[in-house]
Amino acid sequence: MDVHLVSSTDSAEFTHLTRSLSRSTVIGLDAEWKPMRSRQSTFPTVTLLQLACQLGDDSAQWDESVVFLLDLASIPFPSVWELLRDVFVSPDILKLGFKFKQDLIFLSSTFRAQGCDPGFDKVEPYLDITNLYKFLQHKQGKKVSKDTRSLSAICEEVLGFSLSKELQCSDWSHRPLTEEQIRYAATDAHCLLGIFKNFQAKVIKEGHLCNNVKELHQSNVTLGLKDLLEMADSNSKLVGTRVCNALDIVQATASSEDCERIAKGVEVVRKTKPMDESHLKIVRKYGEKLLLRESDRNPKTSKKKGKRQSSVVVCREMQLDNSGEWQGPPPWDVSFGGDGCPKFLCDVMVEGLAKHLRCVGVDAAVPHSKKPEPRELIDQAYKEKRVLLTRDAKLLRYQYLIQNQIYRVNSLLKNEQLLEVIEIFKLKISEDQLMSRCTKCNGRFIQKPLTTEEAIEAAKGFQRIPNCLFDKNLEFWQCMDCHQLYWEGTQYHNAVQKFIDVCKLNE
DSSP states (O other): OEEEEEOOTTSHHHHHHHHHHHHOSEEEEEEEEOOOSSOOSSOOOEEEEEEEEEOSOTTSOTTSEEEEEEETTTSOHHHHHHHHHHHHHOTTOEEEESSHHHHHHHHHHHHHHTTOTTOOOEEEEEEEHHHHHHHHHHHTTOOOOGGGOSHHHHHHHHTSOOOOOTTTTSOTTSSSOOHHHHHHHHHHHHHHHHHHHHHHHHHHHTTOSOTTOOOOSOSOOOHHHHHHHTSTTOOHHHHHHHHHHTHHHHOOOOOHHHHHHHHTTOOOOOOSOOOOHHHHHHHHHHOEEEEOOGGGGSOOOOOOTTSOOOSOOOOSSOOOSSSOOOOOOOTTOGGGTOOSOOEEEEOGGGHHHHHHHHHTTOEEEOOSSSSOOHHHHHHHHHHTTOEEEESOGGGGGGTTTSTTOEEEOOOOSHHHHHHHHHHHTTOOOOGGGTTOBOTTTOOBBOSSOBOHHHHHHHHTTTOOOOGGGTTTTOOEEEBTTTOOEEEOSHHHHHHHHHHHHHTTTTO
16 A cells, blocks of 8 residues: 655645546545544544545556545645645546545534635535445345444455554544554545445446446537547547547536636636546446535534434435526537537426427427436436426435536426526527427427328327318328327417417517
8 A cells, every 4th residue: 555644735745646636536535633522612623634546547456546644734724725625526536435524524624714715515426435335235135234334344344354443533633643543544545445446346247337328527528529529430448548638638628617617718727537437437326425514514512411412414415506596508508519409308396397398399308217216317317418307406416417407497387387497598489389399209290291091091090080170171290209190270279379378479
């Protein structure tokens, strides 16, 4: 195990740290502080931050890594604050931790106390080792008992060795650190890489990750990179190689913030290499986010009897990033490689909105299954480049997985929901578009209308056409996907007039 103690920004170890962070796509995080023997009005001061960096490509062994011990008792806080903040939110680096939210709260408090406000408020993408362990146990048909949830016990079962916790409560503010403390701190972070590697091998072996996915971190990249990726012989491995080789050309990859900067003409300098395909798939399927709330800034002061108080509430579920207000741009924006055609995915809470959008000619799909899991909705929206419309505030927790592809509809009534979506996304609705999509399946109609004879033939054994229509010389239209037949009868004209009025097309 290669361990480096970083005590100064002018040292060779700090240079080694910054270079390693730019080459790493997986980092194990841990922190140490002097234990507090009784409840106090302030959080403990973090004096050591451990960063275990996985070096090399996805085929590298977990022991091909380097561990850095950032000595916060010696190094100036402002000199590393921005570096750590970028690492914590970098979409290219998967962060691992063992119940790391408590560490993050203490770390953020420590930096704020040194003038680095607002400290740290989130870590993403993130995986908690306890959840990886539960996954491995579940696949082996084992029941997770309370006494096997410590990091030491997990290491012993997964990696074949246990961690000594004798130094956990030692004085981490005293300098210099002993050799035993250095070894203990480094091992605590280093073992996270090993557990993750075991988990990664398991999910790949059992086929939990789709092997034919060729998508990058996000499709929104600058033109030079896009041209490279559209070469005819591109495949997943070549894509990864080209991304790395094109960094000097494009200067940025497409996190949503970078896209906005590029759109404004602001140069974005690339600091890390893109996450490789295997890790990206794991993040999309199992990734989490740690987000600190305002209430996490201060220790809990309540002392009710009969309840053990904790200064931290550890929660796997992500908190809301915002109220759901649209920030854009949408995935169909031509400036970012889209086709310019608005496309939405309406969950079950706004299923009626989907039919209204189809009535005004807008592509509006519904989930593939009747009771989809959040990850299924996210995956469908991402693959089909749609904006997910919902009334479910909990889905906003997954915004970090598909930037600018989730919008929470505020209105309750379908007509008002339709107008809200039209206004928010600046949709252009014309009378020619009305009733131009199949309200049943969202499909498009055939280019030419059917005659009555053709409609009768097409409807055989599929759909009943009222006999009273045969003498009216009507035109029939058929959906190219579900083959449903439509005709311009009374219901059609009433629907057209309704949406002319709702969308105020005559004004």
